[in-house]
Every structure is written in structure tokens, then in C-alpha cells.
Amino acid sequence: MPAFPPLSHAAVTVTDLAASTAWYTALFGSEPVLDEDETTGGFHHTVFALPSGQLFGLHTHPGGAVTGGFDARRAGLDHLAFGCTDRAELEAWAARLDELGVAHGGIVDAHYGSGVSFTDPDGTALELFAPPA
Known part of the structure; x- marks a missing residue:
């Protein structure tokens, strides 16, 4: 069995792409390397390249985010x-x-x-x- 590979990227869905892009830009101290609509997947994403080699993405989806906000007790992240x-x-x-x-x-x-x-x-x-x- 091969060794399990490291994480290559993570992406989170956000409600306000502009606000989240500005917040993560300040946190990471760098600008996104990609900002595009993904026509085949039906979402918009902004991607940051982290110094460690991983990518971190922000996603928005047509119709907006489902209400309810993040809750660590909900199944998922x-x-x-x-x-x-x-x-x-x-x-x-x-x-x-x-x-x-x-x-x-x-x-x-x-x-x-x-x-x-x-x-x-x-x-x-x-x-x-x-x-x-």
C-alpha cells in the first residue's frame, strides 16, 4: 500500500467573496493566485498559494450560501x-x-x-x- 498523500488544498464556502478575500489576504499576507468562475462545477473560486505548497480556496455557489452558518457540531468540517x-x-x-x-x-x-x-x-x-x- 502506498503512503497516504499529504493534503494538497482546502476550500471553504463563504457568503461574501469580496469580504472573505480581503480578510484572508490580510491573514496570509498575500494576494490570491486565481480568481475565476468554474463553469463546469457551477461555482466561483478564489485561490491562495500558501508558502508550504498547499492551496487554500474560497468558494461561492449560485443562489448563495445555505443559511444557518458554520457549526462545528454539524457533520462535516x-x-x-x-x-x-x-x-x-x-x-x-x-x-x-x-x-x-x-x-x-x-x-x-x-x-x-x-x-x-x-x-x-x-x-x-x-x-x-x-x-x-
């Missing part, structure tokens, strides 16, 4: 975590979130690592995570 190399990098990112005015829960330590939880404009749960020292 619980949260999406971005990996930091160590606690020092995690602390730098917590400070960056503060600079951007992004509310977060501070660094929470556990035996399996440390994380900072926050949400995007649609309430999608995001995390910055570092392995234990």
Missing part, C-alpha cells in the same frame, strides 16, 4: 488547522492575529501540542497549531 513549526512561531502568529484585530482564544497548551483558535468572517473555525516541544 469541525475546524481547519494551519501548522506552525514550534511554539515561538505560534506566539508570533497570535501576535499577528492581534495586529489584524482578529479575536482568538489565546494559546491553549495540551499534551499533544498548543493551538490558537479563531474564526473567519463566516464563523468557520480555524486554528494555528504547534506540536509539543
